[in-house]
Amino acid sequence: MESIFKGLSRRDFLKYCASIAAMLGLSEIYIPQIAAALEEAAKGKPPVIWMQGQSCAGCTISFINPREPTPAELVLDILSVRFHPNIMAAAGDVALNAIETTMEEAKGKYVYIFEGALPKAEGGRFCEIGETSAVDWVKRVAKDAHVVIAIGACASFGGIPAANRETTGASSVQDILGTPVVKIPGCPAHPDWVIGTVVKLLLFGKDAVLDGLDKYGRPKEFYGTLIHDNCPRRHWFEAGKFVEDFNDPEQANYCLLLKGCKGPFTYADCPKRKWNAGTNFCIDANAPCQGCTQPEFYVKFSPLYEKLPEIGIPGIAGYEVSADTIAKVLGIVTVAGIGLHLVGQIATGRLGKGGPPERGEK
Amino acid sequence: MARMVEEHPLPARVMHWIHLLCMGGLAISGWYIHRPFFGGGMGIMRWVHFICMYVVLINLVTRIYWAFLGAARDWHEFSLRPRDIRNTVKIVVYYLFIKREHPEVGKYNPPQKLIYGWLWPLLLIFQAISGFALYGPTADYFAWFTVWVGGLAHVRLIHYMTMWAFIITVALHVYLSLAEDFKSFLYMFFGVRPEE
Ligand code: HEM
Ligand code: HEM
Ligand code: SF4
Numbered sequence: 001m002e003s004i005f006k007g008l009s010r011r012d013f014l015k016y017c018a019s020i021a022a023m024l025g026l027s028e029i030y031i032p033q034i035a036a037a038l039e040e041a042a043k044g045k046p047p048v049i050w051m052q053g054q055s056c057a058g059c060t061i062s063f064i065n066p067r068e069p070t071p072a073e074l075v076l077d078i079l080s081v082r083f084h085p086n087i088m089a090a091a092g093d094v095a096l097n098a099i100e101t102t103m104e105e106a107k108g109k110y111v112y113i114f115e116g117a118l119p120k121a122e123g124g125r126f127c128e129i130g131e132t133s134a135v136d137w138v139k140r141v142a143k144d145a146h147v148v149i150a151i152g153a154c155a156s157f158g159g160i161p162a163a164n165r166e167t168t169g170a171s172s173v174q175d176i177l178g179t180p181v182v183k184i185p186g187c188p189a190h191p192d193w194v195i196g197t198v199v200k201l202l203l204f205g206k207d208a209v210l211d212g213l214d215k216y217g218r219p220k221e222f223y224g225t226l227i228h229d230n231c232p233r234r235h236w237f238e239a240g241k242f243v244e245d246f247n248d249p250e251q252a253n254y255c256l257l258l259k260g261c262k263g264p265f266t267y268a269d270c271p272k273r274k275w276n277a278g279t280n281f282c283i284d285a286n287a288p289c290q291g292c293t294q295p296e297f298y299v300k301f302s303p304l305y306e307k308l309p310e311i312g313i314p315g316i317a318g319y320e321v322s323a324d325t326i327a328k329v330l331g332i333v334t335v336a337g338i339g340l341h342l343v344g345q346i347a348t349g350r351l352g353k354g355g356p357p358e359r360g361e362k
Numbered sequence: 363m364a365r366m367v368e369e370h371p372l373p374a375r376v377m378h379w380i381h382l383l384c385m386g387g388l389a390i391s392g393w394y395i396h397r398p399f400f401g402g403g404m405g406i407m408r409w410v411h412f413i414c415m416y417v418v419l420i421n422l423v424t425r426i427y428w429a430f431l432g433a434a435r436d437w438h439e440f441s442l443r444p445r446d447i448r449n450t451v452k453i454v455v456y457y458l459f460i461k462r463e464h465p466e467v468g469k470y471n472p473p474q475k476l477i478y479g480w481l482w483p484l485l486l487i488f489q490a491i492s493g494f495a496l497y498g499p500t501a502d503y504f505a506w507f508t509v510w511v512g513g514l515a516h517v518r519l520i521h522y523m524t525m526w527a528f529i530i531t532v533a534l535h536v537y538l539s540l541a542e543d544f545k546s547f548l549y550m551f552f553g554v555r556p557e558e
Binding site: 215237238239240241242258262264265291294295296300301307308309311323326327330331334335338341342344345348350351352353354 | 396397398400401402403404405457459462464502505512513514515516518519522523526529530533534537540541542543544545
């Protein structure tokens with residue numbers, strides 16, 4: 001039997017519903033409900049406007065990441081994506097008019113997905129879509145949206161474009177709107193996180209999605225656990241075995257803490273969910289976690305391969321030293337000072353005999 | 363001699379011992395958490411850190427209570443007064459070997475007052491705030507601190523640098539109490555005063 005989704009058998013469709021249930025941490029008894037809701041939603045085809053600011057389109061690429069047929073395709077079948085800079089066929093005015101029409105026709109009903117940061121310096125001229133700045137687009141399109149979803153580190157918190165943001169004033173969607181938005185950070189965002197959130201929205205409605213956000217605005221289903229607590233290398237951390245030299249094969253699988261792993265600060269389910277259709281994730285591929293789902297990413301987590309951030313020296317712009325260097329210098333100065341004073345103590349014969357005059361006898 | 367015996371009463375000495383053991387435990391275990399210097403101790407070191415951090419805080423509160431409401435009420439020994447400005451000059455001159463005679467400055471000289479009564483308690487409270495922000499990164503109690511300093515990586519940096527502030531000031535403290543006034547050290551540690 002065919003499902004209503006093109007090229008997908010009923011059996012496969014139910015399998016996807018099961019994977020979506022698993023994705024959202026729901027029990028199997030929800031599968032029929034999910035199937036019904038998706039079929040229902042597919043009839044109405046909820047409209048989506050997906051726009052990009054200062055982005056590398058990586059989140060989109062992650063979203064349409066191949067697995068045949070992809071869950072993303074499934075969702076794209078359910079949704080009616082009216083504007084997407086990378087996957088739509090239309091261009092120019094036709095494409096831009098699609099936004100205007102959707103905003104009019106589906107006022108208050110469309111889902112607004114934004115990918116990339118928003119440069120607000122100099123009137124927003126560092127990123128324009130059509131002839132309007134991305135900042136102005138976001139303000140206008142978000143106003144009548146049913147939900148605003150910021151996808152990726154850049155849209156969520158500023159990400160890489162906001163590192164040294166002086167030039168472009170790169171900001172997150174929330175900074176521009178001034179109201180909380182649903183955030184799906186990651187560099188890129190995992191397709192499951194995006195799909196799961198959209199499906200949850202279709203199944204349980206806007207309030208359920210908003211209620212399930214953590215203090216940074218991320219859905220708790222996906223961002224509720226610490227990487228470090230679920231890490232396959234955790235036993236090496238406990239055993240005190242750390243990679244200190246990437247070239248030493250013996251250390252290849254040790255904990256990456258000393259190579260700047262941000263796993264102890266980073267909330268996401270990568271160790272369980274894995275990437276590229278469940279193949280692997282950063283730490284298993286021998287790369288320290290970079291903390292891409294955290295608000296600190298990128299600038300507050302740099303240097304990526306150092307355990308602690310570096311400290312700027314006041315007065316010398318751009319010059320930064322590590323905490324250990326400062327500690328060493330201070331330590332040496334202290335030891336030298338004590339040594340010098342000790343010489344003085346011995347030379348003056350005061351060693352151990354100083355101190356305040358004996359008050360008791362005075 | 364009567365005044366002598368009161369100088370560091372037993373409770374003060376006990377609290378100093380607890381303080382010293384905890385700070386030693388915190389610094390060693392903290393350093394290990396920062397950069398493990400031998401394998402396999404992470405569990406134990408974190409355990410030590412977590413025990414010591416509670417004990418040292420209870421001890422701090424007790425010491426402050428005792429300073430104001432205990433038997434000795436020695437808070438005034440630590441309070442800074444206008445004459446401490448003059449005394450600072452005097453004590454620096456003494457420490458730099460320009461004058462031979464130790465000036466009359468009260469129980470503690472101004473730098474000591476500053477470090478014992480102000481710097482260390484405040485640093486310890488600060489260390490506790492940053493420490494608890496690391497301890498419960500998902501809890502909201504100290505989230506304001508995490509947000510204020512710009513994320514957990516910076517909380518860790520601050521916690522680590524504060525350890526160095528402690529190590530350096532304690533090094534000076536230990537050095538001076540041994541090299542300068544050995545009698546006072548014996549008394550503070552063991553409650554003994556060698557008779558002349
Ligand atoms: C007084 C209350 C304190 C609390 C609540 C506290 C708490 C903590 C916690 C929770 C951690 C993180 C452990 C982990 O995630 O494995 C930590 C790390 C650390 N603590 Fe403390 N601590 C306190 C005092 C101190 C003191 C007094 C020192 C030093 C004299 C110290 C030095 C350190 C260091 C060096 C680290 C490792 C930081 C790094 O990873 O670079 N702590 N502390
Ligand atoms: C081997 C280590 C240490 C030695 C030999 C030592 C020695 C002394 C001595 C002799 C005094 C008497 C005051 C004076 O004459 O200056 C004193 C007071 C004091 N010490 Fe230490 N100390 C040590 C470690 C520490 C540590 C690690 C701390 C905490 C960070 C600390 C905190 C204090 C405080 C707060 C006082 C003054 C409070 C009071 O009178 O009860 N000490 N110490
Ligand atoms: S590799 Fe990173 S996340 Fe894994 S145990 Fe080590 S520090 Fe934690």
